Amino acid sequence: MRAMVYRGPYKIRVEEKDIPRIEHPNDAIVRVTLGAICGSDLHLYHGMMPDTRVGTTFGHEFIGVVDQVGPSVRNLVPGDRVMVPFNIYCGSCYFCARGLFSNCHNVNANATAVGAIYGYSHTSGGYDGGQSEYVRVPFADIGPTIIPDWMDDEDAVLLTDAVATGYFGAQLGDIVEGDTVVVLGAGPVGLFAAKSSWLMGAGRVIVIDHLEYRLEKARSFAHAETYNFAEYDDIVVQLKKITDHLGADVAIDAVGAEADGNLLQHVTSAKLKLQGGSPVALNWAIDSVRKGGTISVLGAYGPMFSAVKFGDAMNKGLTLRMNQAPVKRQWPRLFEHIQNGYLKPNDVVTHRIPLEHIAEGYHIFSAKLDGCIKPLILTAAA
Incomplete structure (x- = not known):
């Protein structure tokens, strides 16, 4: 697959990587259809986040289509159109049981505070993110949600972090x-x-x-x-x-x-x-x-x-x-606000950038060029 790859501060490339595989019975592999660059990705891009390793793929805001599921996954099947919260969490630990999904105790051996985040350095678990054509989604019965038929893709991808966090x-x-x-x-x-x-x-x-x-x-x-x-x-x-x-x-x-x-x-x-x-x-x-x-x-x-x-x-x-936002906890109410017309998330989108040009997208977003507020990433896999 094609994926954004970190090569050092201010140095990112689009390279060929192996398509991720099922590593645990609860995993799913999602074919990414739409992603985004987040302001917090700039901390990684500028080399300001500890333990951001060469070869990492960024991206914690993405939606896509389920490509494969592990044998224990019950709530998703291949072909489902899903939105994936930026938090990776187990759903059953002490903190998840209290709705603190961003503080999950079972997904990040490196952290004493934050749980795990897609594409956000090894301080956040070392999971590759969704600025790529495919991504591995752990605990696939817990985090991802099937996108309602009435919801626009651009609204859905913004709900995976920016809208829910705000x-x-x-x-x-x-x-x-x-x-x-x-x-x-x-x-x-x-x-x-x-x-x-x-x-x-x-x-x-x-x-x-x-x-x-x-x-x-x-x-x-x-x-x-x-x-x-x-x-x-x-x-x-x-x-x-x-x-x-x-x-x-x-x-x-x-x-x-x-x-x-x-x-x-x-x-x-x-x-x-x-x-x-x-x-x-x-x-x-x-x-x-x-x-x-x-x-x-x-x-x-x-x-x-x-x-x-x-x-x-x-x-x-x-x-x-x-705290980091427990994204999925916000979705029921946000779905209502969007469906009722009180909120239209993609009104803040200013740029739609093909994955192949993501390096230019990071430069535009980082340097605040061209009136850039929120750039989305269009993947070839879409």
Whole structure:
């Protein structure tokens, strides 16, 4: 098969790899029809995620058609059109039994916190991802779901991470009717978090970024109030001014750690850019939320030191909530929102790139060229 292959920081290729095989009776092999590049893939692309090994295939957002199933698989048959959550999980351990699918205890021998993720380095289990023509799907009776006949493929692939993660972030905010919600970051997850905040009763939604084309999308797609932090000496002061000097009720960090840059920038938080940010966005959230408020953290943070203003959070009586999204837990409600017309995920898609040109796709997405917000990957196997 043809697959995207990592060859080092900023170096990816499309190469021939063996089609994955059934390794366990509960496995399925899925022929990928549509994938995506996620903002968190850029951490891998830039060489910022530990133990990203040469030869790895990225991609944790994908849908496809079941090609083979192991002898123990009961819920799927070859030919089924399926969407696969980015979490790999067993469904039966202590954490899965409590709905913490992203913290599964049985799928990642390398981790003390996160479970396993497709195509996300050996710190996340070392599983190859879906930026390829075929992918092995463990625990095939647990994670994948047959795509409803009424659902568009592009909406389905976005539900495998970006939509579910944004929705989960709004859930973590414990939004009550009338709340003011600030979303830091206007990438796909931030856009979906902003949109979802309205669905949960927010009275005001504010999005912060520094790229005008993303702020425009926040206004048109998420109907949010927007501010470009590059236009202010201190965006926290501005946020206080527009919230009666109290601060927002809820802040959602949809940025995370630095997706590029060096270790010094991580440690010192010196690179003040929202697409990365060390813990800058998280510190802005701590400073801009009101006393007794809630912070929801969605951005990807790696296993490294971050100079977070934890003392300020404690003294303000803040509630901090965070995790990788347990994707499948969000799907029933999201299916309803999409079917009822309240949410159209593929409105954020800007680029559709053939697998053969994925290196160019990563460059466009990484460098924020051509108004790129969300690129999808079209596989030859489709």
